[in-house]
Amino acid sequence: MAAEHAGVGEHRNRLLAGLTGGELRFYEHVRSDKALLARTEDLVSPLWSRALAGCHLNRDTAATIATAGFTIDTLDHFIFRPSRFVAQAHILCRAHKPSA
Numbered sequence: 001m002a003a004e005h006a007g008v009g010e011h012r013n014r015l016l017a018g019l020t021g022g023e024l025r026f027y028e029h030v031r032s033d034k035a036l037l038a039r040t041e042d043l044v045s046p047l048w049s050r051a052l053a054g055c056h057l058n059r060d061t062a063a064t065i066a067t068a069g070f071t072i073d074t075l076d077h078f079i080f081r082p083s084r085f086v087a088q089a090h091i092l093c094r095a096h097k098p099s100a
Helices: 003-017 035-051 061-067
Strands: 023-029 071-083 086-096
Touching: 023 061, 061 071, 061 086
Parallel strands: none
Antiparallel strands: 023 086, 071 086
């Protein structure tokens, strides 16, 4: 996991720390669970990231959020296909930070 990605989870954690009932909702593209597509994403991701301002195709965002101390309440995986030639795994998620 890239250090800056882990930092995002920590930043979200700080933002929600003082909120009673604070909730994090996110929609992210993530690494595919299909082996061939996942390997392709791993190969393309470094160039993709440089060309698109740090965007990564192959991250496990849900794991990063959980590692930052959030409890994942709902997690839906799906494929979004904006064109005939592009398909990308996505997640739609709701998480909360447990009370201390």
